[in-house]
Amino acid sequence: MAEDNVVYIGNKPVMSYVLAVATQLSKANEVIIKSRGRAISRAVDTAEIVRNKFISGLKVKEIQIGTETVKREDGTSMNISSLEITLSK
Amino acid sequence: MAEDNVVYIGNKPVMSYVLAVATQLSKANEVIIKSRGRAISRAVDTAEIVRNKFISGLKVKEIQIGTETVKREDGTSMNISSLEITLSK
Numbered sequence: 671m672a673e674d675n676v677v678y679i680g681n682k683p684v685m686s687y688v689l690a691v692a693t694q695l696s697k698a699n700e701v702i703i704k705s706r707g708r709a710i711s712r713a714v715d716t717a718e719i720v721r722n723k724f725i726s727g728l729k730v731k732e733i734q735i736g737t738e739t740v741k742r743e744d745g746t747s748m749n750i751s752s753l754e755i756t757l758s759k
Numbered sequence: 760m761a762e763d764n765v766v767y768i769g770n771k772p773v774m775s776y777v778l779a780v781a782t783q784l785s786k787a788n789e790v791i792i793k794s795r796g797r798a799i800s801r802a803v804d805t806a807e808i809v810r811n812k813f814i815s816g817l818k819v820k821e822i823q824i825g826t827e828t829v830k831r832e833d834g835t836s837m838n839i840s841s842l843e844i845t846l847s848k
Contacts, residue, residue, distance in 0.1 A: 714840040714842055718840050722838075733823075733824065735822065751803040751807050
């Protein structure tokens with residue numbers, strides 16, 4: 671599946687995402703780390719910890735920023751920033 | 760000065776950084792938005808708001824992630840993630 675190599679960053683401790691990314695990179699050559707809003711800084715932490723402590727020689731292939739529109743429960747919508755980091759071996 | 764076109768993101772409301780970046784871009788063709796730790800998501804918000812609401816046609820020239828070592832008051836050191844976004848006209 672195309673989405674198989676994506677790790678979404680949420681509110682768990684950063685080490686759970688580090689392990690998810692490292693596991694993914696043991697099976698594939700590339701992983702995409704996706705994040706939105708306040709989780710963005712945790713996405714950068716995840717990429718940096720994997721690069722510096724787990725898998726050396728890893729390249730930051732691409733970093734993209736963007737804006738997504740999210741619907742609130744009351745029906746109004748808000749814009750939220752997103753960050754995607756692609757790491758490759 | 761070389762550092763003139765840098766905006767450092769801190770704990771102020773995002774709109775103060777949006778205005779700093781927009782002002783900078785009225786005088787120069789390029790601005791570098793620098794951030795560390797939890798301010799990283801605010802840096803992405805700043806870049807996206809400037810691009811989408813203030814100055815259209817702005818390009819994301821480069822995005823870099825990194826790790827900086829910071830000394831705590833007790834003399835120990837910690838690693839902190841950093842994000843730099845370069846916007847250009």
